[in-house]
Amino acid sequence: MNFRIRAAREGDCRDIQRMIMELAVYEKMADQVKISHEELQRDGFGPNPFYQCLIAEVPEELKSDEGHTTVGYALYFYTYSTWKGRSIYMEDLYVMPEFRGKGVGKALMASVARVCVEQKCVRLQFSVLDWNKLSLDFYMSKGAEDLTMEEGWHVLRFHGAALEKLAHEAP
Template sequence: MANFVIRSATPADCSDILRLIKELAKYEEMEEQVVLTEKGFSIVGFAMYYFTYDPWIGKLLYLEDFFVMNEFRGFGIGSEILKNLSQVAVKCRCSSMHFLVAEWNEPSIQFYKRRGASDLSSEEGWRLFKIDKEYLVKMAAEE
């Protein structure tokens, strides 16, 4: 098994995290949508999450982004990151972990399903929507 360390990010990791975000966007064929700029260990993966609250089920961990560089997949790094996130969720008394996966991303879908994930879009019929900033500004200015 490959040697790796799972740890919390520090401000010194910003350039590596931005590099991984850009690599994730490239993998998802959405490079042009990354507008962030940059303000020992070689970082080869990351998970970005936050806590939120669902009035029906309580506190949950929302996994915003999760990525391991292609050449480092298959060594158990992703499984360890997900295990670490699960430990954080349990310790913080979350009732579940939620995340999105692109429909075309079958390897990731299978990765999560093997670990007990449920596909809410097919099981519960939920659809994802977004309101872009221009429309948020427009609505915010309405009287």
């Protein structure tokens, strides 16, 4: 299939927001999505962007049933390992259902890996839900390691009232 991968522009934020919601529906957590395209514009395209994004785009003649030519995205940011140094965390990788199985996801994933290598980042990390066997198999077939299975790492979070309470305990 004819498609290309390019860096997202500010004008892509409505499409990115639409696909963020589609991904959350697939992950059965759509109620958790609170982000707007205005916030995505502010946080990704100001002087100190909080994230970077790559877009998969098809030509007009291959547009989706609903008229979209932006059919996938990979959103990532720079992180830091105190063991190894500069790293990348890929927050989302998504391809619209009708465009799957055509190499778009692989191309997005590989493009993030290329950024990682070019920017001298030594690790590319991301999170996958344990019931999402299709995605897990895809990543494992490409040589990913499952750190939760192999080393026992659990992801923990403070938010809402617990975060506020903790902040008030600061000396």
